[in-house]
Amino acid sequence: QLDIADTALVSVTSNVRNSLFFNRISPKFRAEVGMLSNQSRIILTTGYEDRQRNEQFLKLLWNINKQISTKLNTSIGKNANDSEVFNTRDYILEFYEIEPELVVQYKTSFRANLKYKFSDSKNTITDFEETAVFHDISTELTYRQKAKSAIVVNFSFVQVKFSGLSNTPLEFAMLQGLKNGQNFRWNVTYRRTLMKNLEINLTYEGRKTGELKVVHTGRAGVRAVF
Numbered sequence: 001q002l003d004i005a006d007t008a009l010v011s012v013t014s015n016v017r018n019s020l021f022f023n024r025i026s027p028k029f030r031a032e033v034g035m036l037s038n039q040s041r042i043i044l045t046t047g048y049e050d051r052q053r054n055e056q057f058l059k060l061l062w063n064i065n066k067q068i069s070t071k072l073n074t075s076i077g078k079n080a081n082d083s084e085v086f087n088t089r090d091y092i093l094e095f096y097e098i099e100p101e102l103v104v105q106y107k108t109s110f111r112a113n114l115k116y117k118f119s120d121s122k123n124t125i126t127d128f129e130e131t132a133v134f135h136d137i138s139t140e141l142t143y144r145q146k147a148k149s150a151i152v153v154n155f156s157f158v159q160v161k162f163s164g165l166s167n168t169p170l171e172f173a174m175l176q177g178l179k180n181g182q183n184f185r186w187n188v189t190y191r192r193t194l195m196k197n198l199e200i201n202l203t204y205e206g207r208k209t210g211e212l213k214v215v216h217t218g219r220a221g222v223r224a225v226f
Helices: 169-175
Strands: 011-022 029-044 047-063 068-083 091-106 110-123 130-145 149-163 181-195 198-209 215-224
Antiparallel strands (some): 130 149, 181 198
């Protein structure tokens, strides 16, 4: 799909996803296996830029009982970028990920998630080794007060081991905005329905990545639903 003459191209995108389900509507156990392929090319003043992502995945869900359920997501694939002019932005990342999750639901008012994600990626376009290994532990707590309000608290700790040059496009692509070493992220969101069609949202976010200082962000918003 991307093999088109540059003079005839502004941009092109191709997205393909295939899935095979087992017990798709089962409330007890279900599974999904599949593949996805996303490709795009865009012409800039500095030349073309190609992006590709190919992935095979497996997803499992087991509801042990009404209060406890488990999930397991695994994937393996390749993520690539090709820039005509800026060679420092070229990479071919081979990766695999595994992500187990435990969910506890108490009635309709309280929900707790505990998740661990391991990820390993390697740039295969260079002669020297550039790798990134993630250990991501996160939790989410949700408390709902009937249909009026909800408080959601998120916290995650990510240990990153990166072997490569810092402050490069490759580092940003492999680390997804995080830094080598210890990374902390947290979030608190409060939502409340003031009237039947009016909702207010208050959000506080914080992050501590590597050796950088802590960044605090606050947001407030009002949404009307008709």
